[in-house]
Every structure is written in structure tokens, then in C-alpha cells.
């Protein structure tokens with residue numbers, strides 16, 4: 001298992017330039033007791049990873065009176081344990097839709113046909129086997145990194161695990177994502193600076209991998225990050241399998257990976273207007289493009305070249321051009337046709353057939369905390385959030401104090417005559433109305449809290 005202790009050559013955190021490579025002692029703490037236990041007992045090897053295949057996948061949406069508009073047009077592909085698949089393409093080509101379809105998250109208004117098979121069978125993903133990291137980081141900004149992950153662990157992990165085991169899992173996952181130095185730092189948001197964008201992405205991923213899912217979907221994991229931070233986030237994700245011994249299947253939609261990030265992926269699914277232009281090994285993509293008349297110019301990032309070649313949103317300068325001065329539309333059409341008849345496509349079809357034919361174990365449903373524990377944890381987390389939010393408790397307390405003082409002076413010593421009954425009534429109506437209106441002010445905070453709770457499902 002010596003490879004487990006090999007740090008990645010460029011594993012550096014951009015916000016912490018003094019710490020270019022983790023020290024040996026850090027690596028020893030990263031691969032701590034939990035990882036070693038699961039590796040020693042062979043726990044990870046006993047359980048099979050998730051093989052995902054999809055074929056003839058069509059996704060359509062209603063287009064008003066004009067019938068239905070296709071978003072994905074008969075795409076196919078596969079994802080295997082221990083491998084990273086990148087879904088790439090120009091904006092609006094259907095990356096998120098494909099990811100949502102594979103994760104079973106499409107809304108009921110969207111129609112989907114075709115075969116999506118998990119371990120060769122049509123089955124729903126069992127609880128705890130998959131996780132989906134959305135593009136937006138839905139984390140409570142008032143919590144520290146440690147608190148956010150620990151509360152999540154208490155909510156998501158089963159009651160059969162003790163509190164200390166949940167804490168250990170949370171600590172281990174934090175170290176896995178390289179967040180140990182930021183554990184006591186608040187997440188922060190607009191108005192209160194907290195952890196960096198890259199760290200925020202890693203906290204979101206941390207929360208999602210707490211249940212040790214074997215299938216991980218990531219929607220734009222590097223959006224909004226500079227190239228160094230993107231590399232750091234993606235290299236952490238790609239090294240997860242080596243760290244805890246779980247052979248994860250990782251599928252990520254990604255916009256503009258740097259060359260270093262691109263090389264971390266095993267397979268590439270390149271889409272254009274919902275059609276597959278290329279699906280196959282990342283290492284073979286360059287050869288496929290160059291042998292078909294679209295060589296990557298020297299000094300250009302291959303992934304940029306692929307996306308640029310299949311992007312028809314902007315008029316290309318055909319003189320400078322794509323191969324032979326073709327329009328982008330024609331180039332995409334040619335590439336898609338050449339791919340269909342290519343050896344890579346045949347290999348993909350063979351691979352899909354082999355995955356479907358394999359003998360596979362059906363997935364076991366995991367469990368999460370029971371209703372009572374969830375209520376308790378959510379109340380505690382919500383209280384902490386409101387306690388730290390200045391505008392929630394403390395500003396209100398100040399307003400209530402000022403109001404009590406002014407009402408007290410106005411209605412001081414109103415006596416016990418019959419006129420005072422009317423004054424008492426007015427006071428009561430005013431106080432009730434005021435309290436009702438000020439309660440509405442707490443609604444935005446409640447909505448934020450709701451988003452985080454929904455994200456846990």
C-alpha cells in the first residue's frame with residue numbers, strides 16, 4: 001500500500017502559498033485509523049463499486065405548441081469504479097441535464113427515455129450509495145467548517161453509529177479534503193469574509209462524501225475558481241479513492257479545465273447541442289480530433305480546443321478556420337459522424353455490453369438518523385445560526401428594548417378608569433401587530449436554512 005502515502009506533485013493550496021506540499025506527518029494523519037482499518041479489514045474490497053451505463057438516452061422538454069424540444073439526443077456512455085468521467089461541452093449543450101438524468105434528479109416536467117442501468121440493472125440508487133454536489137454551495141455561512149460537517153454527519157449517518165464514531169468520520173473527511181487548518185474558521189458569506197471559494201467547494205464535497213458514497217456526481221466543481229484552486233479541488237477528489245480504499249465512480253460536468261485538471265480525468269464525454277461528439281479515454285481525444293482534421297494548435301489547452309471546436313454559439317472566423325474553412329455546424333456534424341464510425345465508439349459499445357453482462361451484487365440501502373435525532377440536530381443548528389446572525393436575535397432584542405421603553409413611557413400610569421380599557425386594548429393590538437410583522441423579517445433566514453436541509457436529502 002505504499003502508493004497511498006505518495007503526495008501529488010502539485011498538490012498545493014493557492015491561498016496558503018507557504019504550504020506547498022503537505023508534510024509527511026500530515027499525510028500520516030490523513031491516512032488515519034479509519035482508513036487503515038477499512039483497508040486492513042478489506043471492507044472496501046468486499047463491496048462492489050457502482051457501474052453506470054446509459055444508452056439511447058433522450059431528454060425532452062415541452063416547447064409550448066411546437067411539441068417537445070430535445071435536450072439530449074440519444075447519448076450513450078459508461079462510468080466505472082475508480083475512474084473519473086468529465087462531461088464537457090459549450091454552455092447549454094446539456095451537461096447538467098445529463099448529470100441530473102444519471103442521478104435521477106430530473107424534474108417531473110422533463111421527459112426521459114432510454115436505458116440508465118446501475119450495475120447492469122434498472123434500479124433506483126440506494127440511500128447512501130450516491131451523492132450529488134450542486135453548483136452552488138448551500139452551507140450555512142455562520143457555522144465553522146467543523147460544525148457544518150459535524151452537523152451533517154449527525155444528520156446523514158445512521159443511529160447505529162455512536163456520536164464519537166460520527167465525529168471521527170467527520171474529522172477524517174475534513175482531513176481527506178485537506179480542510180484541517182480551516183476547521184474552526186467560519187464559512188462566511190457576503191458581508192462576512194470566511195473561508196476561500198476553493199475551501200467552500202471542498203466543504204460542500206466533504207458534506208456529500210460523509211456517507212462514503214460509491215457514486216459521486218459533481219456539477220461544475222470548479223466553477224468560480226482560479227486554475228490553481230481548481231486543480232487543488234479536483235486533485236483532492238481524484239485522490240479520494242486511494243485514501244479510503246473505496247472505488248468511487250466519479251462523474252463531473254466541467255467548463256474549462258486547465259490541462260493539469262483535464263489529465264486527472266480518465267474518460268471524456270464531449271457534448272454539443274445534446275449530441276455526443278466524443279466519448280472515450282481522455283488520452284485518445286487529441287488523436288481523434290487531429291486525425292479527423294481538427295488538430296489542437298500548439299500551445300493551446302486541448303480541452304479548450306475541443307470545446308471551442310464544438311461551440312456553435314458564436315460565429316467562427318471560417319477563414320482562419322476550423323478544418324478547411326468549415327462552419328462550426330458542419331464541423332460538429334462531421335465529427336459526430338466520424339465518431340459514430342470510429343473504433344473508440346465500438347470500444348465504448350463493447351464496454352457497455354460487458355458491464356451489462358457482468359454478475360453484479362444488488363445495492364443495499366443505507367440509513368440515516370431517525371426523525372427525532374434530525375429534529376434535535378436541526379433545532380440546535382438553527383439556534384446556533386440565529387444566535388450568530390446579528391440581525392436575527394440581537395438586533396431584535398435591541399428593537400424590543402427600545403419599543404418597550406417608549407411604550408412604557410407612553411402608557412405609564414394609565415390608571416384603572418373606563419378610558420384606560422381602550423388604551424390597554426390599543427396597546428395590545430399594537431404589540432401583537434408589531435410582533436407579527438417583525439416575525440416576517442425572519443423568513444429569509446428560514447428559507448436559507450430550508451435550502452441546506454433540502455441539500456441533505
Ligand SMILES: Nc1ncnc2c1ncn2[C@@H]1O[C@H](COP(=O)(O)OP(=O)(O)OP(=O)(O)O)[C@@H](O)[C@H]1O
Nearest residue numbers: 061071089090091092093094095096097098110253
Ligand atoms: N426545464 C427546462 N425547460 C426548458 N429548457 C430547459 C430545461 N432544462 C434545461 N433546458 C435547456 O436545455 C439546454 C441544456 O441545459 P443544461 O443546463 O443541461 O446545459 P449546460 O450544458 O449544463 O449549460 P451550462 O454549462 O451553461 O450550465 C439549455 O438550452 C436549457 O435552456
